[in-house]
Amino acid sequence: MSLPPLPIQQRTQSPELQMSLPVFPLPILPDAPPKSILALQGLDQALVQAEVVNPSSRLPIIPKGDDARTGLSERTRRRLIELGITELFAVQTALLPFLLGSSAMRRSLYSPFDLLQDVCVSAPTGSGKTLAYVLPIVEVLSTRIVTHLRALVVLPTRDLVMQVRETVEAIAKGRGLKIGTATGQHSFAHEQSQLVADMSAKLSGGSSKVDILICTPGRLIDHLNGTPNFSLQHLRFLVIDEADRLLAQSFQDWLAQVLAATQPPRMVPETSETKTQAPLCDSLAPAFLRLHREVDLHTDIDEKKDVSCQKLLFSATLTSDPGKLAALDLRHPKYFVVQGLSEESEIDGIPNIIAERFTMPEALKEHMIICEAPQKPLMLFHLVYNHSVRNALVFTKSSESASRLVRLFEFFEAATPSNENPIAVRSYSSDLPTNERRTILEKFKAQEVHLEV
Numbered sequence: 001m002s003l004p005p006l007p008i009q010q011r012t013q014s015p016e017l018q019m020s021l022p023v024f025p026l027p028i029l030p031d032a033p034p035k036s037i038l039a040l041q042g043l044d045q046a047l048v049q050a051e052v053v054n055p056s057s058r059l060p061i062i063p064k065g066d067d068a069r070t071g072l073s074e075r076t077r078r079r080l081i082e083l084g085i086t087e088l089f090a091v092q093t094a095l096l097p098f099l100l101g102s103s104a105m106r107r108s109l110y111s112p113f114d115l116l117q118d119v120c121v122s123a124p125t126g127s128g129k130t131l132a133y134v135l136p137i138v139e140v141l142s143t144r145i146v147t148h149l150r151a152l153v154v155l156p157t158r159d160l161v162m163q164v165r166e167t168v169e170a171i172a173k174g175r176g177l178k179i180g181t182a183t184g185q186h187s188f189a190h191e192q193s194q195l196v197a198d199m200s201a202k203l204s205g206g207s208s209k210v211d212i213l214i215c216t217p218g219r220l221i222d223h224l225n226g227t228p229n230f231s232l233q234h235l236r237f238l239v240i241d242e243a244d245r246l247l248a249q250s251f252q253d254w255l256a257q258v259l260a261a262t263q264p265p266r267m268v269p270e271t272s273e274t275k276t277q278a279p280l281c282d283s284l285a286p287a288f289l290r291l292h293r294e295v296d297l298h299t300d301i302d303e304k305k306d307v308s309c310q311k312l313l314f315s316a317t318l319t320s321d322p323g324k325l326a327a328l329d330l331r332h333p334k335y336f337v338v339q340g341l342s343e344e345s346e347i348d349g350i351p352n353i354i355a356e357r358f359t360m361p362e363a364l365k366e367h368m369i370i371c372e373a374p375q376k377p378l379m380l381f382h383l384v385y386n387h388s389v390r391n392a393l394v395f396t397k398s399s400e401s402a403s404r405l406v407r408l409f410e411f412f413e414a415a416t417p418s419n420e421n422p423i424a425v426r427s428y429s430s431d432l433p434t435n436e437r438r439t440i441l442e443k444f445k446a447q448e449v450h451l452e453v
């Protein structure tokens with residue numbers, strides 16, 4: 001049985017009191033902040049303040065005299081002109097003054113007391129990122145007298161390593177810098193003999209036959225763990241090219257291992273063994289001196305010495321993921337984004353910088369055909385034959401799919417009656433030896449191969 005509701009007692013106010021009291025404002029729902037503001041919440045300020053570089057900016061190279069605009073020496077500028085490079089691309093115009101500048105500190109091999117800012121660059125593919133880091137590396141390292149491993153370039157694939165090596169060799173020609181690669185293409189023992197001069201005695205300062213090492217992460221970790229005297233303590237530049245791809249690889253936690261190897265270990269307990277290993281002063285990097293009391297002279301300028309390694313990250317997207325950024329342990333990072341200022345530079349008012357969108361080359365147009373999976377080869381044939389496509393890269397999900405598609409093309413070509421303009425199709429994958437891949441690429445450039453799958 002339910003009880004009848006109790007009468008609610010109304011509070012009555014006298015008419016005078018009602019007049020004298022201000023009306024208490026009712027709570028109102030505030031407007032939601034725009035998405036663009038919300039998207040910036042909690043982000044690293046350096047990322048929000050990224051320098052946006054106009055992709056069409058160019059800087060002509062002056063062959064003679066000083067050039068404070070780029071910081072490039074006359075010798076390097078002459079070399080660029082010899083190679084047919086007469087102007088700098090957008091990413092290079094932004095990065096060179098930042099990395100080389102006019103201050104001597106930016107050009108020194110060690111800067112234990114002045115921390116160099118790390119750099120993150122997002123720029124479209126083909127925009128000239130390689131030269132943007134190769135030029136400063138060659139310029140700074142050319143002042144070295146003793147060979148130490150001072151620049152490490154990490155790339156996701158063997159082919160990219162070879163490509164970057166060619167660029168470094170072309171720019172560094174005649175500078176006496178030694179360049180090495182580690183990709184697993186040769187035996188481990190052969191690579192060891194190419195990279196390290198002395199593996200017999202334990203040298204605290206490491207031992208290196210190369211000034212610049214270009215490598216894939218797997219082989220780099222193998223050398224860190226298995227090559228005596230392979231040391232990253234003298235690194236001045238750590239370049240992570242194609243960073244978006246490399247950071248997605250957790251292989252042996254490679255990044256954490258590499259970063260740890262650039263830092264001095266916490267403390268080496270002083271034992272009779274460490275005492276007898278006291279190395280020559282000049283073979284140790286300044287930040288590693290404290291590990292050896294014999295050489296760590298206590299003076300008025302005995303301040304903490306930092307490692308001089310400057311990290312340079314390059315990719316076509318820029319991650320804003322705080323987890324991934326923290327893993328990189330960046331030092332006062334400076335972000336550069338090469339991106340047009342068109343309306344496409346924002347999605348829903350959120351700048352592309354933080355939307356983790358690929359920065360696309362300006363002239364590239366994207367189209368999409370939606371079809372059933374079995375129709376995909378037919379769609380491709382339609383595009384190739386009806387739209388006279390004669391210079392295309394086709395990506396498939398595996399090397400088997402690539403070979404299958406090429407076979408299908410060959411059947412199709414053979415079955416076409418009176419085929420006057422045959423289409424040359426080749427598959428290209430890691431199954432092929434490096435030399436063959438290089439030949440295919442050259443033929444593709446020369447238009448002897450029309451489709452590369």
Ligand SMILES: Nc1ncnc2c1ncn2[C@@H]1O[C@H](COP(=O)(O)OP(=O)(O)OP(=O)(O)O)[C@@H](O)[C@H]1O
Nearest residue numbers: 085086087088089092124125126127128129130131
């Ligand atoms: N300043 C320049 N003048 C003329 N050509 C240049 C210049 N800078 C780079 N190039 C050429 O442009 C091409 C693309 O450069 P690069 O490979 O460095 O681009 P990228 O941004 O690294 O591209 P990806 O992301 O695909 O590796 C290369 O053939 C390179 O030699």
